[in-house]
Amino acid sequence: MKTWILRCSLALLLLSPVLTYAQAAYEVKLTDAQLLDDRVVNFKMRVTNTATGQDVPPLETGDLAIYQDGQLLTDSQMVMNAITTDATHPTSHTIPFDSQNVLRASGATIGLVTDLSVALGDPFIGEVRAAAESWINLGNAVSPNDPESIGLFIPRSSNSQATRPANAPEFDRDHNKIIGVLRTEPPRDGATNLYGAVLEAVTATAAEAKKRGTDSYVIVFGDGSVTPDSAGLFSQIVDIANKNNTIIIAVGIGKPENLDKATNQLPNLASSTNGRYVAGGADIRPINMEQAYKALVKPVNRTGYDVAFVHTAPRDDKQHTFQVKVTIAGQTWESSTLPIPTDVLTTTSEFVPLSQIQKDYMLRGIPAAIILAAVTTALATATRRRPTRIDPGAGK
Known part of the structure; x- marks a missing residue:
């Protein structure tokens, strides 16, 4: 029996680093x-995976908890409206985060490795240029509001050369610019370090x-020829x-x-990274x-949330705060703490069901006394408005 317990303990010990490593981390913004x-x-909210920068799959109302001054509010005091964009619906309502003025689906990030060696x-060489240009054009209609970045x-072919063209040193969403560089970049003399360029592309693209x-x-165009300085790069490329x-x-x-x-090694590189090797002649x-392209390359959907809740903070001229906690896969992630606004918005919200919340509150909100155990006698006897209960089903 002791031996069995020892073995189980050892197995859990060995597994624990793997489980810890696999657990993703999220940011609530x-x-x-x-x-x-x-x-x-x-307020507006997005929840992103810190490792990938991508939004988590759409959350349910039950995944959220709102804390007012550190105290949990009930579900009946909150409603949430999820807004998701995809390639079919690339533009949604205004959710201003970072550099995006609206919530948009985003095209993929692609590194193109084009072997222009005269040894081909x-x-x-002309077929490499044409094939790379055709690949770029495949994505022109995808996520037009945030196109693929290439x-x-x-x-x-020599150490004096740069892998990134001088007139296109960075990733760019201007596809015509990339095509213009591709058409005019001169061929490389002699054999080229193809796999060195692939390694650089994989690292930079990620x-x-x-x-x-x-x-x-990373899309590679070439015959897979190996030069001496390419030796040993295969495992590095696959690992990264x-x-x-x-x-x-x-x-x-x-x-x-x-x-x-x-x-x-091109077929092996593709199969080792869940990709595909494309064979066949120009025809x-x-x-x-x-x-x-259609099987493997996908735009990334974006999800934002419009959330409303009824606060019960006393009107005591003090700064009151709220915070959101989100539970994903059994773990809880916290937002920063924000002050509860004190100035009422003069216009209605553009989001459904939030505009309806405002109407319901106007109709059903009635003055009442809020008895708070921790306030002074003066506050306890002051007139309050009783918090309106919001139907949580309105946000679904």
């Missing part, structure tokens, strides 16, 4: 707190995707890509004898690329 009709507080031979990576809060993809959930899609372009070499390549 609040903004635009305003007072509607005397006691109804309205004719007509393959970075260009040209493998070097970082940019986290900053934007999107998924990341998988750690950051970066998918590699490889498009084989080049002489058949080079594509068939055992040193061509069927566009169809195969489109299929891969």
